[in-house]
Each structure stands twice: as structure tokens, then as C-alpha cells.
Amino acid sequence: MKLQTDALVLKTTDTGESDRLVTLLTRDYGVIRAFANRAKKFNSRLHGATQSLCYGEFTIRSGRDSYMIDDATAKAMFFDLRQDLLPLSLAQYFCALAAVLAPTEEPAEEYLRVLLNSLHLLETQRRSRDFLKAVTELRLLTLAGYMPDLTACPHCGIVPEPLFFSPKEGCICCAESGRGGLRITAGVLAAMRHICGQPVDRIYAFALPEREEALLARVSERFLLEQTGVRISALDFYNAMR
Numbered sequence: 120m121k122l123q124t125d126a127l128v129l130k131t132t133d134t135g136e137s138d139r140l141v142t143l144l145t146r147d148y149g150v151i152r153a154f155a156n157r158a159k160k161f162n163s164r165l166h167g168a169t170q171s172l173c174y175g176e177f178t179i180r181s182g183r184d185s186y187m188i189d190d191a192t193a194k195a196m197f198f199d200l201r202q203d204l205l206p207l208s209l210a211q212y213f214c215a216l217a218a219v220l221a222p223t224e225e226p227a228e229e230y231l232r233v234l235l236n237s238l239h240l241l242e243t244q245r246r247s248r249d250f251l252k253a254v255t256e257l258r259l260l261t262l263a264g265y266m267p268d269l270t271a272c273p274h275c276g277i278v279p280e281p282l283f284f285s286p287k288e289g290c291i292c293c294a295e296s297g298r299g300g301l302r303i304t305a306g307v308l309a310a311m312r313h314i315c316g317q318p319v320d321r322i323y324a325f326a327l328p329e330r331e332e333a334l335l336a337r338v339s340e341r342f343l344l345e346q347t348g349v350r351i352s353a354l355d356f357y358n359a360m361r
């Protein structure tokens with residue numbers, strides 16, 4: 120069977136002398152691992168388009184127990200993102216996160232749009248890394264079914280003051296019920312509601328002071344780690360680089 124779909128290359132692994140195994144986030148079939156034969160050869164037409172962080176149109180053949188990339192045409196390479204280690208390591212973390220959270224063999228259009236928008240804004244430096252990290256984490260988590268409860272403290276039914284967020288329970292809470300919770304601001308709560316609740320193309324349309332962006336990024340990372348229990352080495356690498 121032949122599949123034709125837009126996809127972003129999340130990761131590549133060298134196999135043998137000239138082949139690559141490519142992890143793709145496809146629009147129509149979610150996360151797919153596919154072989155790109157001879158892709159490491161400079162004269163291969165798959166060479167450019169099967170590098171990590173390349174977005175393009177892929178023709179993929181499904182065999183008995185593996186996928187093969189027949190053809191690939193690059194649409195965006197994010198060249199400027201590759202020049203600088205910090206943005207690059209954050210971009211690689213976004214890709215690793217999508218590989219963990221996005222579905223396999225079912226449509227993943229919204230995941231792909233979040234990734235492409237975040238990579239674009241990271242490349243053009245239009246938003247800060249803390250901002251993009253929080254937006255990407257929280258929206259991918261929401262898409263994957265880990266949407267936090269941001270309405271009120273579930274124990275007493277009010278929006279408390281002072282305000283806490285419990286990464287473990289995945290909700291806002293008050294000082295009494297929120298032991299181990301993180302103190303957040305009304306601005307951070309509004310940002311979290313915006314990221315989780317707005318249509319995908321609106322999620323970047325808000326502003327926070329720099330200190331609150333940093334707090335938002337810390338809260339979303341703790342929430343991600345508590346809820347999913349995953350260890351992502353690209354996140355450890357990014358945090359070590361900062």
C-alpha cells in the first residue's frame with residue numbers, strides 16, 4: 120500500500136552504510152518509523168528531505184512489517200534553527216516529546232501544526248524559549264489526553280487565593296489541599312487556560328512578563344514529568360545546556 124502525506128522528520132538513525140531509519144510525524148498516520156534506503160548518499164534524492172527537522176511531502180510504502188520511504192520533497196528545512204545549540208536542542212526536545220505523545224497510525228494533524236508553528240517561532244526568535252516550551256508541552260499533553268483541570272480547586276470548588284497548581288493531581292488547588300503544589304499567578308493560570316482551551320492556531324496569541332513565562336515553563340515541565348512518567352534525554356540535555 121502507498122501512503123502520501125506531509126510529515127516532519129522527528130529523528131533519524133543510521134542503519135548500515137548508506138541507509139537511514141527515520142521517525143516521522145505524519146499528518147495522516149501519526150508517528151511512523153520508515154526506512155530510507157541509500158538516503159545517506161549525497162546523490163540520493165532522499166538525502167536532504169530525510170534529515171531531522173525537515174518538513175516535507177513523503178511517499179511511503181508499507182511492506183509486510185516495515186515502512187519504506189519511496190520519495191520525499193522538502194518544504195521547510197529550518198536551516199536557521201540548526202545554527203545555534205540552545206534553540207536546536209529545544210527543537211530536538213519538541214520532536215522527542217511528539218514521538219512519545221502523538222498517536223501511531225492515526226491522524227495527527229494538530230500535533231503536526233503545533234510542532235511546525237513552534238519550530239517556526241523558535242527559528243525566527245519571535246517568542247522566547249520558555250514561552251514556546253510551555254505552549255508546546257501543554258498543548259501536546261492536552262491533545263494526548265492529559266488536559267489539566269483549571270476551573271477551580273476540586274476539593275473546595277473555588278479559584279483560591281493564593282493560587283497553587285498540583286502537577287501530580289493536574290489541577291489548580293488551594294494552600295490546604297495543594298500540598299506539594301507550585302505557587303502560580305493569575306497570569307500563569309490564564310495562560311494555561313488559553314494554551315489548553317483555544318483552537319490550535321490561537322494558542323500563541325497571548326503575552327506574559329518574562330518572569331511569569333519562566334514560571335509557566337517550570338510548571339508545565341513538572342506537570343509533564345508527573346503525568347507521563349517519561350524520561351526524555353533531549354529535555355535533560357536542553358536543561359543542562361541552559
Ligand SMILES: [Zn+2]
Nearest residue numbers: 272274275293
Ligand atoms: Zn481547596
